[in-house]
Amino acid sequence: xxxxxxxxxxxxxxxxxxxxxxxTSGRHRDGSRVLxxxxxxxxxxxxxxxxxxxxxxxx
Numbered sequence: 001x002x003x004x005x006x007x008x009x010x011x012x013x014x015x016x017x018x019x020x021x022x023x024t025s026g027r028h029r030d031g032s033r034v035l036x037x038x039x040x041x042x043x044x045x046x047x048x049x050x051x052x053x054x055x056x057x058x059x
Contacts, residue, residue: 013042
């Protein structure tokens with residue numbers, strides 16, 4: 001159990017895992033796999049949620 005809980009706002013779309021690597025069936029000449037790196041569309045790769053905006057009604 002951690003001593004201090006993080007109070008940073010984590011992105012609700014990716015749960016903090018903002019960049020993932022997807023393997024394809026291809027390989028490079030050196031034998032390593034071809035990877036596609038995909039970034040979360042909501043947080044743009046930061047892993048943090050944007051602060052909530054305050055709505056103002058009327059004048």
